[in-house]
Amino acid sequence: MSFQSLYCAAFDGLSAKEVEVEVSFTKALPSFQVTGLAGNAIQESKQRVQSALMANDFKFPPLKITINLSPSDLPKQGSFYDLPIALLVAMYGRNNIKDSINNEKPKKYFAFGELGLDGRIKDTKAIYPLIFSLLSDEKNLDSIFFLPMESKDFYCQIPNLKAYFVDTLSEAIEILQTSPTIVNIIQELPFSYMDICSERYYYSDNFELDFIDIVGQIRAKRAALIAACGFHNILFEGSAGSGKSMIATRMPYILPPLRRNEILHNASHNLIITPNRPFRNPHNSATKAAILGSAVGHSVKFGEISLAHNGVLFFDELPHFPKSILESLREPLENHYFVISRLCTKVKTPSDFMFIGAMNPCPCGNLLSISKECRCSKREIDSYRGKISEPIWDRIDLCVQMQEGDSNKDRISSKEIQKQILDAFKFQKNRGQKCYNSRLIGESLEEFCKLDDECISVLDKAIARFGISLRQKNKILKVARTIADLAGSDNIHKEHLAESISYRKIS
Known part of the structure; x- marks a missing residue:
């Protein structure tokens, strides 16, 4: 033998x-x-x-x-x-x-x-x-x-x-x-890059969908810039046709650059080596297993939250998703991983994504319209908005109302937005920060989000007036840190904090 x-x-x-x-x-x-x-x-x-x-x-x-x-x-x-x-x-x-x-x-x-x-x-x-x-x-x-x-x-x-x-x-x-000699040369990635602190970060300057297409909506575009820069979760609220989905689908192209290992990890799912981050947009009729993933024996089927790792998960018509799915998002939105537990299997799947939600202000969608009359009662509106629980609202960093009939014709291209984000990203890395602002916790949060006495006073008044939770307070600090980074400021100032507070949930 x-x-x-x-x-x-x-x-x-x-x-x-x-x-x-x-x-x-x-x-x-x-x-x-x-x-x-x-x-x-x-x-x-x-x-x-x-x-x-x-x-x-x-x-x-x-x-x-x-x-x-x-x-x-x-x-x-x-x-x-x-x-x-x-x-x-x-x-x-x-x-x-x-x-x-x-x-x-x-x-x-x-x-x-x-x-x-x-x-x-x-x-x-x-x-x-x-x-x-x-x-x-x-x-x-x-x-x-x-x-x-x-x-x-x-x-x-x-x-x-x-x-x-x-x-x-x-x-x-x-x-x-x-057994001939092995000669393997690691090929350089053919993408634009920037060197920061002896590490290379890759990005794409090819914008298939460009912000230049969006007319007006100055506040929504500003919020999108802040969210992309700090990898913050964001929710757009507005009438049908106000541009919520247009902004959401353009955001993956302006997100911060990726390291080589992150690009290669993303390729495990789509078998495409690209600096473009994944963008997942499941329909509200998707099953819970399709969104969260499943496991049978030793085999794991990735859900949308795992396929969106290092990228964007976009829920359009957010209140129409089943409540069980929305509540299941609590863990990945907070911890950036999800544990699939079955009879003989327990698998921890990475789910570090940026969450974007879009919703109408009421069931008929006309509550914020300047040309159409809302047909919904207060009870119907409360029931509609109540489909999103307070713990989910707590995990959203920025909430923005779209401006219908915006007469401002100013436009800004994705390339211009990307430049601002790259400059802010470099600013973050040069101060020794290892993660996005939205991921700051514990000592890192205290180190990079210090407030002076004036800012502390403003924040305390906001907490007392609006009943802001501890989680919301930390998110306000993180968003303020991102706004300061975009302004090239080493410290968070009053105007940065005030803008951050303005993006809190509107009751």
Whole structure:
């Protein structure tokens, strides 16, 4: 009996777990079996592997071939197991796999790829997130990967990746036998960037949707600028057609720049390397599982709040979302993660997004209209607004009423807004701040949001007059800090605090 092994991976929750692919050849009736909780796609790989090997002049020995995927209690799915299975079978009767770097300590060889019937190696959407997760663990930094050549430019963006990129199965077999030197050059991201404190931040200056299209709405655009700069949650309230959705859909293009690792993390969901942040806009008929995510066994299905990580989650017609969904947003809006708990699974999913809400002022939408009469009773209006609970209101940093019939024709482009945000972002980083203003807590909040005596007096009067909660008070301070950053001020002054208070919830 001969025996060798390679490695692949499977998701266990959100983390990639190594899967050792083992092969044995035993004297028995000829057969080809795959064990280890292999899903349908893996069971079907036997036909693809056999065809690919025969296309490369491999003759199957008259033996029983057993492939085992270990650990055997972890469910596995995916056609990317084709390549390691084929390589192990192809190595039958050949020399053992050589170490690729000067015969030092043995390296782990990972192989990912779907096989065509002619031996071509194809990419699949499941490979990238697995590799990104594996290389987040220091123990895999010396590992060597076999990956599809067709996606070389995509995978070469991942730091610390040591890989052979192959087009065909025969190329992979030859590399296992000869172990040529690996030359992997991490490609620079082809985006605009700024260097701050020895770190590079990337952004896009291509605005598919531009603020220049929005006429008037000076206050709403100012609030959008503040929200984007500090990554604050914001709610727009106004009549139908006043521009709420227009502003919301343009905000992802002006948000602060991203680090390389954040861009690569976002690519795990959409398989696109871009400095544009994700924008998720679920309909109010979406199910709770679609919004929050779900888990079945070891498999996690991301919801909208996780797909919006590092980006924007936009709820249009906010009061029409089911109350159970709105109340479930409390945890991710406050803690920036969400825990999916099921019978045998508990997974903590990252959900650090900027929340944008839009709503009408009343059920008919005409309460703030200057040309139409509202048909709603006070009871109906109270019931409509009451669908959003006080804890949810508490988690919204800025509330803005749209101005219908705004005669001001002033316009500002997204490029101009972005410049202000980039300058403020650089200002924040240069003072040693590691997070967005909206994420300041504890000692960081006290350090960067100090108030002088005059500001303390103004804030105390506002708290007494409007019944502001402690959470609202902290949000007022954070928004004031962002306003001061946009003004290039080291300290929060009275005018910054007053503007911040003006964006509180309107009762």
